[in-house]
Amino acid sequence: MQQPAHSPRDVTLTRYRASVFDLDGVVTDTARVHCQAWRKLFDGYLAERAERDGVPLWAFDPQGDYRRHVDGKPRNEGIRSFLESRSIQLPFGSPEDAPDEETICGLANRKQRFFEQFLATEGVDVFASSVAFIESIRKAGLKTALISSSKNAQDILVRTGLAHLFDAVIDGIEAERTGLHGKPHPDIFRHAASLLSVPPGEAFAVEDALSGVEAAYKADFGLVIGIDRARQRDELLAHGADVVVDDLAELMPADVVQENSLPDALEAFDQLVGAMGPERPAVFLDYDGTLTPIVDRPELAVLDAPVRRTLERLAKCCTVAIVSGRDRVNVAGLVGIDNLVYAGSHGFDIAGPDGLQMQHERAAEFLPALDAAEEQLRARLVDVPGVLIERKRFAIATHYRLVAESDVERVEAAVETVAGEHPQLRRTGGKKVFELRPQLPWDKGKAVVWLLEALGLAKEKVVPIYIGDDETDEDAFAALRERGGLGLFVGDASQATAASYRLEDTDAVGHFLSRLADMLEDRP
Template sequence: MQQPERSRYGVTLLSYEAGVFDLDGVVTNTARGHCLAWQRLFDTYLSTLAERDSALFQAFDPDEDYRRYLDGKPRYEGVRSFLESRHVYLPFGKPQDPPDQETICGLGNRKQRLFEKLLAEQGVEVFASSIAFIESIRTAGLKTALVSSSKNARDILARVEASHLFDAVVDGIDAERLGLHGKPQPDIFRHAASLLATPPDQAFAIEDALSGVEAASRAGFGLVIGVDRAQQREDLLAHGAHIVIDDLAELMPPGVVQQDPLPEALGSFDRLVERLGRRLPAIFLDYDGTLTPIVDRPELAMLDAAMRATLARLAQRCTVAIVSGRDRANVAELVGIDNLIYAGSHGFDITGPDGLHMQHECAAEFLPTLDSAENELRARLADVPGVLVERKRFAIATHYRLVAERDVDRVRAAVASVVGEHPQLRQTGGKKVFELRPQLSWDKGKAVVWLLEALDLADDAVMPIYLGDDETDEDAFVALRERGGLGVFVGDASHATAASYRLDNTDAVRRFLGRLAGRLEGAS
């Protein structure tokens, strides 16, 4: 099979409609944690068996055993596959088996506990080049999905603030709920392509596991790319990879991967004004962390008089919209300026001057599910000191800023359990918050695009500018970058972001908006 030249990878990939990515070993470096958890599980269990029959103990090989029997496979299938290699045969049991049960499921659940402990102790490392590459193809207009055999996938994405990078996620919870076979079967890759409304032959897949490469190949993906993290290039090719790379940096056009620090918006104000030119700005603003500092409790986030005066002054010269995860009525009351546009619940509920009104047509169907999930969360977390379950009309936010570190994993597990029982909902992350939202293709980015079109601002005479500080704002940054607008990240922008500029804090936001208002006043 003739391989395309590496310098042409980027051009080749942009000819596809979508990209589907594995999690462990491609986006995040959690494979090491999984491997260590498996090693601790099997060495301990086989040592116990060796007390009965010494021939049964053969230490777990982190390289060979992990790669051959476990990497990329669903958890219980991995347990079965490894034990059979040691001629140990256990009953399958039930997924509800406790971790001390001597069944396939019991051992699999024990491994999950070990992995969660390691995750809490060591955190999650992301491959920066992978994040940069995914952002680049999304900017170019490609759709993206993530597939993983892990039931921790959504939690890990939320931890590393990368949920916004994927239009769809198919994880171990989805596979179990939908009866999808795990890798090397093609089911989860085909399902991911269907969620993106893209035929597999019009998409590429990137995997580092042999079972994953084989699954993507069986699913009929137009291009299967193997990432060689474990010195197995020839094996990846043999299992169906069309090309093999060492890192996603090789897929980027020259000079794109290295990401310079974002320019500071106040220091670069003259350059930003030059970019604005004769166009009129349309300003979109998050509330918490952007207009007001992050506080321990949501009800304490009060807009100060100076910021309110600045917003009112700016709104006299251009469109100003508040796009918040808060309920629309709540954020409108907190800001208290009549001629602004308010988009609440991440854009599910919008109102504004001159009768502007929109509520997502399908959102109301999810209210009974949100009611049920809220009740379950409150019941499960009732005895956790400091936790705050905040119900919004179209979302549930579980705040853990005041929760003791020892209890955070319990909160995380409760949220993951509830979302697993309600497939109509999806989990997103934020600053010290886990949020459940309707499983709908709608976010702040889509809400901003809707507003631009509804207000006749989607033309070359307007430059949209979005200011935000959190993971949920990345959707808006991406959407505006695709339409020639600007994103301004508020806070420490050392992590990957689709924004073009940064501001240090809410005081810098006020000064930036004030300078922009002054520029518009001077031009009138």
């Protein structure tokens, strides 16, 4: 089934009439929550079996077992597949079985209970670039459908406010009602195409699971796109993907972006301020690439004196917060203004005026894993010229801006290997940087929402404005869109973003903030 790999540059999506997207791992990061629930289910059940039978059983592997046995499959099929890998046979039972019954259906209901618990406590993360991508192709006239093996899909769409993005939704409940076979059977993809009134050959499919890619391939879709969330590019291609990307931003149609390019925040300043009305802003700012240009070494990113004076003026008129991937103490020292709020390590560590202080309640649990990962990365990359490993309190950034092109793959492989040895950590990216962070549902978007609540701004007539330039800022853009806020993307507007406006560069950011300060100072 190995397919010839196409470059993202060679893919023309606007030649298709429709598209079908998987939910978990493509649109939302609920795959992580599902994995937690599967792990709790199987580890608990295997421990029960081992204690009862006196036979040790090896635990659930959240990477290998998840991908091989449960990812993308209906719940009952995933349980059967995993138990067979441990030479365990159970009766199927009935869908009404209680969660403590030792049947496949009983375990399925137990897993559902665990999933609902994790979902209630940790929430749902959305891939902002995927949302921007779907919005762009819908503007270009393509129909869209969502498919999922999960019976929780409709609930998740309501929680995230994304239901409006899809003309049809086929979830585990609908598949069961209509008798559709689960992935890797092609039924669910063919059914989605039929609901969109489009032949499969005139649609493209987007999947991150091996079983899903295989299902779309078997359904004869015109193009099958694999998203490599689990570092399994070759396997995705082998199962039927025509093209594999790390993120859907790589496939944003150039003609669609040009047609729907973001308005320049300086050119549209009066319109932007008019939309705010009498409400005052609360300004949230990234540091690197937003207040200062990107430089070769982090310590060289020094804030210009005029920008500092503008921030001082602005802070007298409204709340100003710096939300950075840097350590909080480090970025606070670089900015050097006492009455600002500082959120470091992507929001894990926050401090501000009047005794404001917050560290994520669980972040400290991950310090041993971060310490060990840092030591391993330094040992693995000690002989790579130009690599810079920056340890933050709750993150590790591996910068490769000064690394020779021939060595970048080695740096990425080292980071990926270390991440694989520490399931408590997750790998993220940025501009010329690979980063490891705690495997927690926390990001800049959640930090900004927390600040709005903690500062009492959510109850007041305040319009939050977030300005940033990197993929880590997309979480904040997406979070504020849901709250009527404004996102301003700094840089090339031809890439996918959840922002509402753009600014060309850091100089433009300075001009925008200065005009905003002028406007606020002139208000009564």
